[in-house]
Amino acid sequence: MISSNPAILHLSANNNIIPSLSVLKGLLGSNHEVGKLLKLSAWFVTSDLEKTMVPNVEFLKSCGIPMERINMLILNYPRCLLLHPEIIKQSVSKVGEIGVDRDSKMFIYAVRIIASMSKETWELKMQAFRNLGFSESDILAMLKKAPSLFSGSIEKIRNVKEYLLATGKISMSCIVKNPMSLACSIENRYKPRLRILEILESRNLIENWPSLGTIFTYTDDKFFKKYIGPYLDDVGEGCITECLVRGRRSA
Numbered sequence: 001m002i003s004s005n006p007a008i009l010h011l012s013a014n015n016n017i018i019p020s021l022s023v024l025k026g027l028l029g030s031n032h033e034v035g036k037l038l039k040l041s042a043w044f045v046t047s048d049l050e051k052t053m054v055p056n057v058e059f060l061k062s063c064g065i066p067m068e069r070i071n072m073l074i075l076n077y078p079r080c081l082l083l084h085p086e087i088i089k090q091s092v093s094k095v096g097e098i099g100v101d102r103d104s105k106m107f108i109y110a111v112r113i114i115a116s117m118s119k120e121t122w123e124l125k126m127q128a129f130r131n132l133g134f135s136e137s138d139i140l141a142m143l144k145k146a147p148s149l150f151s152g153s154i155e156k157i158r159n160v161k162e163y164l165l166a167t168g169k170i171s172m173s174c175i176v177k178n179p180m181s182l183a184c185s186i187e188n189r190y191k192p193r194l195r196i197l198e199i200l201e202s203r204n205l206i207e208n209w210p211s212l213g214t215i216f217t218y219t220d221d222k223f224f225k226k227y228i229g230p231y232l233d234d235v236g237e238g239c240i241t242e243c244l245v246r247g248r249r250s251a
Contacts, residue, residue, distance in 0.1 A: 023049045027057060028071060037075060047082050055085045063092060069108050080112045091115040100144050110147040128154045132161060142179035149179050157182045167194060174212045181216040193223060205231050
């Protein structure tokens with residue numbers, strides 16, 4: 001912790017470190033959780049939590065956000081609640097304008113995404129999605145379901161979108177309904193699975209492809225049991241293995 005943030009050495013134990021640890025324990029509930037947080041980011045010890053984290057947490061609680069979700073934000077994105085309280089308030093307001101329900105588990109993550117960008121950066125991100133062919137309603141629908149997608153690489157999102165559409169089996173509406181499909185790896189996830197589905201379809205072993213949701217959410221084991229294991233005798237183990245290995249080699 002000290003090596004990542006040597007400024008700790010210049011802090012007063014009584015005036016800085018101990019009060020900060022006390023605040024963190026009060027929020028997280030145990031020394032164990034505090035330890036987990038400090039391994040992720042030592043900034044909590046060097047920051048004035050009474051001016052940032054405490055008012056941010058209190059504001060989110062006043063908005064009806066359960067402490068359990070706030071703690072998840074603290075542990076997963078530790079620096080978010082160290083932002084100036086006005087930024088958090090503006091972000092909550094913006095997310096509300098977008099239409100994300102405060103009861104949604106995604107609300108607080110949408111706040112995190114908005115808070116991490118300047119107004120100009122956010123507009124550039126929105127324009128990038130428009131340039132990819134997504135409508136305003138598409139963008140808002142995806143933001144409500146998968147806010148973390150909006151912190152990802154636009155180039156990767158473009159490549160995945162084009163790859164999925166090129167199959168002729170997956171439409172833009174399917175992608176919008178399953179926005180996290182755009183975060184998956186083409187080489188590791190899609191190439192081997194889609195190649196196997198093409199083979200099964202070409203040999204009339206399946207009538208229809210599974211939904212995009214199935215294709216990208218199934219674990220390798222579950223996908224194997226559903227779409228590979230039952231057809232090994234018909235297709236040949238060598239053919240299936242080559243499809244899987246080829247995808248891994250390309251990664």
